[in-house]
Amino acid sequence: MSVASEERANLILELVRALTAEVHPHASRRPVTLDSPFDELGIGSLELAELLLRVQHAFGVALPSHLLADAETPRDLLQAVMRHHGPAGEDVGLALQAARAGGTARVSLPGVRRLSPPIAASTLIDALDWHVGAAPHRMHIRILDESGSPIEVSYEALRRDATAVAAGLLAHDVTPGDTVAIMLPTTRAYFVTFTGVLLAGAVPVPIYPPARPSQLADHLRRHTGILANARAALLVTVPDALSLGQLLRSNVEGLRHVVVPESLTGVTDVALPRPRASDLALVQYTSGSTGQPKGVALTHDNLLANIRAMGQAAAVSGADTFVSWLPLYHDMGLIGAWLSCLYFGIPLVVMAPQAFLTRPSRWLWAIHANHGTISAGPNFAYELCLAKIDDTEIDGLDLSSWRLAFNGAEPVSPSTIERFIERFARYGLRPEVITPVYGLAESAVGLAFPPLGRGPLIDRIDRDRFGRSGRADPAKPDEADPLRFVACGQPLPGHEIRVVDATGNELGDRRQGRIEFRGPSATAGYFRNAAATRRLFHDDWLDTGDLGYLADADLYVTGRIKDVIIRAGRNLHPTELEEAVGNVAGVRKGCVAVFACPDRTGGAERLVVMAETRATDDETTAALRSEIITTAVDLLGAAPDDVVLAPPRTVPKTSSGKIRRAAARELYQSGRVGARPRPLWWELARFRLRGAVPSVRRARQTAAALAFAAYAWALFIVLGASVIAVLPLLPRIRWRRRLAVGAVRVLARLTATPVTVHGLAGLPRGPSIVVANHPSWLDGPGLAMVLPHAFRFVAGEVLEHEALTGFVLSRLGTEFVERYEREHGVADTDRVVTLVRGGQSIVVFPEGHLARAPGLRPFHMGAFVAAAQAGVPVVPVAIRGTREVLRPEHRFPRRGAVDIMIGAPIQPLGTDWSAAVALQRAARDAVLRLSGEPDVE
Structure with missing residues (x-):
């Protein structure tokens, strides 16, 4: 391509990007190339007509009218411009600058900052998409298998494969807001599945697989409770655990499917929900060290706030590499390692926990081989390295690249820290690398970090005085056996920590009390556990359940409240x-x-x-x-x-x-310490028997649903046949509409489907255009029940050619418009303008078509161009409940209720394209807010 052609191509691409950003401002930005189909970019007939005007203006040419029907990609526009324009000159360069600066294109395109984090991201998906756009082929994760051979995953590959998983989840009837349990080991499938759950608008619930057969009974009991509390709709696990998953399913009523990752595949070009910052992004179940696990509900806001605060405290940069063996079902491995790396764009080198536990030196060699700068583990990991690594295993080891060795998630032992520093100093480990930290799931993961480069700080206090009064007074230098606690640092930026007594009064320095915190990472509560949530909060402070004291701004954690022995x-x-x-x-x-x-x-x-x-x-x-x-x-x-x-x-x-001290106490009190465990077959038989009751209940619910569906279809056929038979006999359209609406009301009454409407009094007295979301085939009948008979519905021309449907809609006065042939589409918009100017109010579903998955899709421009040109208001209407009663692509009606919310009319501020775009944005925002649907633009 010549320089002249390249400049023209760049200008056309800038114009296309600007138009798509203008009409669909919140859509995920797809790469726009010369061969990108306009349909996939959300450019319909009216949008293309506007694009042609802008191209003509930018190049000073008159393009042939047939382009409106024939142009399929930006390349077609480029070829047309090349045929009707001479050599490129200064005008094209100036036009390109204007497009980039916000002239013709009215959009500013910031340059890509490849090594800086996505500071504008409001969700984890935003962060992933930012990296896909900035450096799609950059390595994101390097997975080490048992032999240490790497499997690398780029940002683009993760997004692509996760999109296919999301489509597979939607095909399994997973809807936004559903919880999906993930019981997978540290493999590529875990990362792809977790991301796919987020892309589907669902909420991941990581759970751990059983470590050994002797733990199976306890594992089943705990996971049955977790899955029931989480109301998980689907469980993703490995093939070897399918039988275990089915056993769990039999005990958990709401668990509909148990699948393997390979079965979750679908097309990658699928409309997916666009999560919001306030949406739930994760339910992280606590470890349950002092009782039953509780599900910590964390939003995208919570996670990103914690990740950003930890990154600031740790001075994370593009030069870092994180090496981890931590399990991905634990917050330190999931959020502290993976999701933090996802946000900051630094490589994550990861191995399975079993690889570390069976040979701890693999962790240190991975840091050596990958020049790891950050890694983390609980205290026992450092202790395991001391106990299980022989000097002969680590000959030649170099740990000099390691700058942050986080030690958290359990009490930090001063002895472990001192011995680890002493042992591995000869391998390049610097003392200041050891970084004791404090955190908890209720704060996402991190809460307190020490200053960088300080090294571990150990406090020696008077043992007797602390035990009797809770005062952490420094021990005398010659005291032989003082208590020792490790400083866990200061609160992360934007967070606060305080220590209070039993009555909630804040204590001074060196006084032991309850540790409480608040900040943007703090959970809003436990998932479906109101009682535990109430106990968690003391006003706007959260109770960590830990005891500790503050000294010189550092936090010292002394133990769990429930574990204290008097x-x-x-x-x-x-x-x-x-x-x-x-x-x-x-x-x-x-x-x-x-x-x-x-x-x-x-x-x-x-x-x-x-x-x-x-x-x-x-x-x-x-x-x-x-x-x-x-x-x-x-x-x-x-x-x-x-x-x-x-x-x-x-x-x-x-x-x-x-x-788990509480469980150990229970074991001791029951006299079962050392008792021979029951045979595995016995435990499995008990769980199968216990699962019989939920299975019978599920079968009864299915039978009742089938009976209702058959009854509803029988009513519909009888009433529909009656309407079809009478419609030809009624000469006036008003009578025909009343007949149809009457039949719909009878159907709703006999199926006990209440239809309620809010805001009806706010409809304008004159002509207007109602725009509504379109979750189900029932939307038209539902609106017809509540709107005045003067409103005329607009439908796609394809319905006109269906025998029965076309006949009924035509007799009811439906206005048909073309949605596929662009020239006819523009003409039909002009016809709608004429109708509205003549005093006719109309109803339009601007999404254009039904979709199986929930979500509000992009709005076509026709209704808004018509409203702007006719000078009439647009009335946003949100329909709720119809998808639950009859889901698209399903023929299985269910019991439910329908709510119709009528918003305030929106007046056009002009008659041009800009006014139509402003109407579209305002109306879609209103429908999105009123409907509660996820955004899939």
């Missing part, structure tokens, strides 16, 4: 004793639970230590008990009331590895 007037935190007992030779490290248990005789609480060991002979176990008692006395000044030595895998843990 012993002889002292408050004891189990974490320190659990760690100390775990260091006893013969005890499994990280497998110790310390808890208080009520005395059966009504006395003081009993202090119980439950520790796992492989030892079984009496002599060894007796020695272990003695050593544990000695450790407790040395640390707390008091002996435990009971020491329980349990076989491996007895102490209950959460999916993230935290000790």
Whole structure:
């Protein structure tokens, strides 16, 4: 292509982009090329007519009229311009500058900033689309398999494959706002499925797969509760877990489908909902370390606020690379690692948790090989590296690229930090890299970060005074056994932390109390759990459930409120004793639970230590008990009331590895410690039997729905046949309309389908154009019931040629317009203008056609051009409920109710194209607001 041709092509593309941005300002920006079909860009007959005028004005040429019918792509316009214009000169260059500067095209196109984050993004999808537009082929995720071989995923590939998953979800009747459970390992399928759920307007609910058969019964109980609370419509899992998924489905009434990722495929060119910042983006279930998991409801606003605040505190830049093994069903792995990388556009190198757990050195070698700058893990991960990595495994390891090693999600051990720094300093690890942090799911993930480069800060306090009064006074330098807590930093930007006593009064520095917080990351509450939500909030402050104190602006976390043990007037935190007992030779490290248990005789609480060991002979176990008692006395000044030595895998843990002390207490009180677990077949049989009741209830509901559908169709056929038979006999259109509306009212009454209307009194007295959303075939009959008979409906010409439908609509005075042949479409708009100028009010469905998936689609311009030229108001109308009664592409009516909301009339501010565009925008915004539909523009 010559320079002259290239300049003309660029100008035409600028004009096309400007027009699409003007008519569909909120649409996802598709790349516009010379071969982009106008239909796919949302350019119909009237839009193309306006584009031709702009092209003629920009190039100073007269284009042939047949282009309105024949032009399919911008290339057709370019060829027409080349035929009717001489060599390009200064005029084309000036026109191109004007288009870019907002002259002819009236739009400003900012340059792409490839390494800066999408600061204008209001949702996670906006952030993804920004990167797809800025650098589509840049690597986003590198997945390491068991052999360490990488699988790379670009932004464009993630968006493309996730769009196909979204289409597959819509085909499975997943609607915006539905929850979709994801039980997948760390694979490409997880990232694609999670993103596809968001693109479908649904809400992902990550859950974890069972780690081993011995945990299956507990896993099923917990996940049945989670799926029922979340009201998950669909579960996505791996083929090996399909039988488990079906077992869950039998116990959860609302769970309609259990599928594998490969079955969720559809066309990538599909209209998808456009999420809003306030929409729910994630339900993250808490680990349940102190009780049943609760679903933390997080919006796009919450997630982006937390990601941006963490990025600011961590000084994230384009030079960073995040290396992670953290599970994607946990907030630290999902939000802290992946979604943060998605937003900031930095590479994420990820491996499965099992790869790390079986060989911890893989984590460190991944940091070495990928020049990782940021990584994270709970305290046990650093402890595992100390215990399980042999020097021979890491010969040649270089950790000098590592600048932030976050330690959070569970209590941070001063000893672990000190030993990790000492051990790996010889491999290039700098002390200031170790970064203890604090966060919780109720704040998305992060809440407090320390200053960069400071390194870990350990506070030594007087043990006795802290236990008796809660005062964290510094210990004397020569004190032999002080309590030690690690500083977790200061609140993230825009967030606040306070420490309060039991009555809610704020405490001063070095006074232990409840940790509360507030800020833009804070959840609005727990999903479908009003009681827990009420307990969470104290005015506008959220209760973390943790105890701690502030000192010199740093937060020190001392333990969970529910885990505190009161012993002889002292408050004891189990974490320190659990760690100390775990260091006893013969005890499994990280497998110790310390808890208080009520005395059966009504006395003081009993202090119980439950520790796992492989030892079984009496002599060894007796020695272990003695050593544990000695450790407790040395640390707390008091002996435990009971020491329980349990076989491996007895102490209950959460999916993230935290000790479930409440579950351990329940196990102890029931006398089941060390008891032989029931056979797997027995547990499965119990769950199948338990699932019989929900299955029977689901079958009854299905039978009732089938019976109603058959009844409704029978009524429709009888009433429809009656109307068709009488219509030819009625000479006046007013009588025919009354007959049809009467039949619709009888149908609504006999099917117990209430139709309510709001705002009817606001209809203008003179002619007007009603524009309404179009969720179902029932929209026309529903509007006909409530609007005055003077309104005439406009429908696509294709319906005129259908035998029965065309006959009925024609007899009722419907005005048919062409929606596919562009020349006829422009002429039909002129005909509508003539009708309105003559005093006729009309009803238009500007979306043009029905769609299976919910959402408000782009509005065609015809009704708004007609209103502007005729000088009449547009009345926005929102229809709710008809899709639930009869969904497009379905022939299965259901019980429901219909609401019709009539908005305030919108007057045109002129007669030109700009006035028509302004009408379209205002009317669509009003319908979007009144209908509650997701935006799929």
